Each structure stands twice: as C-alpha cells, then as structure tokens.
Amino acid sequence: MEPTNRFYGWKEFAQEIENIADIRPIIAIDYQSASAILYYTRMRQKVYAGTNHFKYWETYLGEIKGGCVAYDYSTDVVSGPVDKRRFKKIFAKQTFEIKRNSGVIRRFNIYDCVDFSGF
Numbered sequence: 820m821e822p823t824n825r826f827y828g829w830k831e832f833a834q835e836i837e838n839i840a841d842i843r844p845i846i847a848i849d850y851q852s853a854s855a856i857l858y859y860t861r862m863r864q865k866v867y868a869g870t871n872h873f874k875y876w877e878t879y880l881g882e883i884k885g886g887c888v889a890y891d892y893s894t895d896v897v898s899g900p901v902d903k904r905r906f907k908k909i910f911a912k913q914t915f916e917i918k919r920n921s922g923v924i925r926r927f928n929i930y931d932c933v934d935f936s937g938f
C-alpha cells in the first residue's frame with residue numbers, strides 16, 4: 820500500500836460514524852483511529868479506544884451498557900475485529916469505504932452494539 824494512503828479518509832469516516840452514533844458512545848478499535856475521530860468531530864463524541872481495554876473504563880461502563888457503536892477496518896492490514904463476545908447483541912450496520920485514485924484504500928465495518936456483557 821502507498822504509505823500516504825494512511826492519512827486519507829479519516830475526516831469522512833469521522834463524519835459518517837458521528838452521524839450513525841448520534842449521542843451513543845463510539846468504541847474505537849485502536850488508539851490511532853480514536854484520535855482521528857476525536858479530532859475530526861471536534862470532541863463532540865465520546866470515544867473509547869480499543870475493545871480490549873474495557874477494564875480501564877469501569878467508571879464509564881454505564882454509558883456503554885445501554886448501547887454504542889463499534890467498528891473495525893481493513894487496509895493493507897486488518898484491525899480488530901470487534902470482540903462480539905463483549906455484547907449481548909451486535910448488528911452489522913454498514914460498510915463505509917474510503918477511495919483514492921479510483922481504488923478502495925480502507926474499508927470500515929460499523930456495528931450497532933447492545934448491552935455490554937462485562938469482562
């Protein structure tokens with residue numbers, strides 16, 4: 820993959836996931852993408868980084884328990900996937916693609932998640 824592709828599409832993705840999440844928190848698959856979402860949404864969203872870091876968020880679990888949005892993505896590497904065992908229900912919401920030079924450079928899978936089940 821062209822290394823500069825890693826910089827493209829984050830603004831568009833942040834706007835898309837913000838629209839989908841509405842007021843629900845977002846669980847980011849990694850710290851890098853969490854930072855991009857926070858930056859491009861101007862910190863209007865609550866974003867928790869990494870589905871494997873729930874143990875650090877005990878204070879905020881009430882926000883996640885009711886419902887949230889999670890995602891994973893693929894480029895030249897695959898992130899995630901979202902740990903579906905952490906939720907009572909998880910629904911594939913949509914796939915969002917970032918294109919550059921007429922090719923797909925990143926594909927996001929976005930999920931609606933219900934009822935965080937704990938550690």
